[in-house]
Amino acid sequence: MSVFTIGEQDFLLNDQPHRILAGALHYFRVHPDQWADRIRKARQMGLNTIETYVAWNLHAPSEDVFDTSAGLDLGRFLDLVAAEGMHAIVRPGPYICAEWDNGGLPGWLFSKGNPVIRTSDPVYMALVRSYMEALAPILVPRQIDRGGPIILVQIENEYGAYGSDMHYLEQLVELNREIGLSVPFTTVDQPEPAMLINGSLPSLHKTGSFGGKSTERLATLREHQPTGPLMCSEFWIGWFDHWGAHHHTTSVQESVHELEELLAAGASVNVYMFHGGTNFGMSNGANDKGVYQPTVTSYDYDAPLDEAGQPTEKYWAFREVLGRYTELDDQDIPAPRQAGQExxxxxxxxMPLWEYLDATASWTQSQDPLTTDAVGSFNGFSVYRSQISVGERSVLSFSEVRDRAQIFLNRELLGTLSRDQKDRAVTLPAGAAGTLEIVLEDQGRVNYGERLGEAKGLIGPAHINDVPLRDWELSPLPFxxxxxxxxxxxxxxxxxxxxxxxxxxxxxxxxxxxxxxxxxxxxxxxxxxxxxxxxxxxxxxxxxxxxxxxxxxxxxxxxxxxxxxxxxxxxxxxxxxxxxxxxxxxxxx
Missing domain, CATH: 2.60.120.260 (Galactose-binding domain-like)
Structure with missing residues (x-):
């Protein structure tokens, strides 16, 4: 058994100074049969630790389910980290951001007594307790003091950018200890004084998240964490993409320079991301800072290991830098890149979508359009249906569309309303009569900021001109x-x-x-x-x-x-x- 602690100046492994050289690798963004390959390539680059978030909403698609099978087998992932001789940092949230749908918070959470998320609200904390208790059998026996790889657990995630409920953070610490977690706890925030103050507790070790100006930001972090090791636990070496924007890349030379500054200052680091992976299915998140921007399927992140698990120029440049701080075997390197087949x-x-809808629909009736959350659909596609009959050319409108609505009359397309364009109304032709059907796509729930947890679907009453359109039906499309x-x-x-x-x-x-x-x-x-x-x-x-x-x-x-x-x-x-x-x-x- 080993012991991992936080000393006056360093992380200590069995009482000896230890520098964490970590890389972010989210098990839920990588096919499980590829986990071992990605972990090994992290070690081959010179890293000694793997960091991962835990996505609550993926494990718990409903309140009575906690799935740890196949690609959600976190225990197996951590065991593979240990088998490669590496340590692990686990960030269970409960909020993770991660450009992930709803920041990892389950959609059903918000229908359970109107919880006030990310606070000490008792309804919210009771649900968080259930989540953490479900994680305990996976995490507790895999801590380093019990022969496992876990050396650190993070409390919440960049909380200083969201709130300042110290009682909430205290309850999270208490809960994590109650379920049996004994390793040191950390917090992470951007190195801004207010964020560092609001996002942590005196009893927790503060770390920073940034991608540039390393010397300056480490100095700010030191002002608020006067003892113990400095750590950039999210060293941003790339970025994510939104639909309709450009693909983000970062300069290899600039990223190498910042990494060298961090390591020369004696800091520990977690490269975010070492390997980004993929937002498989409909798991991507979105931003909304005035304009709704859903994240693309790829989470390549311009990482050292690309989405397909192949080393990039950044990988080899980072390996050269890391080699000055750890021992590397020049013969133990990843195999050459393989091209895909053409x-x-x-x-x-x-088959028209309508045939699938007719065969699988489960309709819920209401006077006004319900949100998709109201019928227990928290991801993907749904269809709304109503009957209309207008004489003159008219306008159909909604208070808001979340996030994209294709509008059909008798299964002929009339138009599309998109949230990112702030569309809310479509023209109905003169004499329009029959069945109105609206194919609604949830394009990804906001993962950062005040719009966390908002419901999806058609929001508010529908109107034709100034007259409310009543009598609606709603069915999820099961995918x-x-x-x-x-x-x-x-x-x-x-x-x-x-x-x-x-x-x-x-x-x-x-x-x-x-x-x-x-x-x-x-x-x-x-x-x-x-x-x-x-x-x-x-x-x-x-x-x-x-x-x-x-x-x-x-x-x-x-x-x-x-x-x-x-x-x-x-x-x-x-x-x-x-x-x-x-x-x-x-x-x-």
Missing amino acids: FSVSLTQD SDIAALSIMLATRPETANGVLAGPVFARGTFDHPLGGDLFLDTQHWTKGLVWINGFCLGRYWGRGPQRTLYVPGPLLRPEGNEIIVLELQAAQRAVASFVAAHDLGHTEF
Whole structure:
């Protein structure tokens, strides 16, 4: 057994000074069959510790479920860290930000007695207690003083940028100790005096989050953490992307310079991200600081290890710097980069979205449009339905749309309302009569700031001109398990349309005898989702910047792979093309 403590000047491992050289690697953004490879490459770069958040909402899709299977097997992930001879830092939140849907907070949380999140509110804290108690059997026996890899646990996450409820932080500390966590606890905040004061307690070790001006920011951190080791526990060496913006990259030379400054000052570091991975499915978050900006599927983050797990120029440059502070084996390095295979697959079977809706819908009736949260749907797609009859040309309006609404009359498209454009109204043609159906997409819940926890869907009463439109129905579109959808598509006759007229599902099959990762080109499609062998790769959108989707090799079989595409608008080609390299889009330069 080992002991890890915080001394007057250093982190201490068995009473000896120890520098943490960590890298962020979120198990839930990486296929579990690739965890060992990514962890090993972290060690090969010169790191000695893996840091990960824990995504509460992913483990607990409902209040009575706590899933730790397959890609959510945090215990197995931590065991692989230990097997590689590395330590672990765990950040269970309960709020994590991470550009992750709702900052990791479950959607159902907000229907449980109106809890006031990230405070000492008793309703909220009771739910947090249940979460932490579910984590205890995973974390407690894997602490370093019990033979495991965990050396630090973080309390909350950049709390000083959100609140100042010291009683809340005290209760979190008490709760973490009560469930059996005995390793040192830390907090992280940007090195601004108010944030460092509001985001921590005297009993907790403060660390910083920043990506530049290392010397200056370490000095600010030292003013508020006068004893113990300095640590940048989120060293930002890249950034994330939003749909409709550019792909973010950072200068390798500048990142290396800042890393050298940190290490020369004697600080410990956690590279955020060492390996970003992917926002698989519909797990991405969003920002809203006046304009709603959903995060793209890729979480490549311009990290040293790219989304496909390949070392970049930044990887080798960081390895050279780290080699001056730790021992490295020049023969123990990652294998050379492998290109993806290039081929195309015809999507020969298709089915309108409406047929899937008619077969699976579960309608809830209401006078005014309900939020999707009100019917227990906290992610993905839903459909609203009502009957209309107008004489003159009219306007249909809502108080707010969260986040994208395609409006159909008798299943013919009238228009699209987008939250990021602040759209709220659409014109109805003269004589419009029949069934109004609205396909509503939750494009990702806000993960930072005051809009955490907001409900999704059509907000407020609907009006045609100044008259309320009453009598609505709402049904989720179930996509968590698409086995039934796969069967429906597989029995469709093959077509030779050559295009995709959405909203439509399309299916194709392909063999992959050589194995390995693939990159799916989405540039000829407009907007939608892709599944391979039942696994949702994520969203694509023609507005970019992302132009390809990463397909992890472990998802694929030598023969009989199935690809299903949901195209919401239109596509020029009913073909899925795989290309040699990932394309995350244009940069600023």
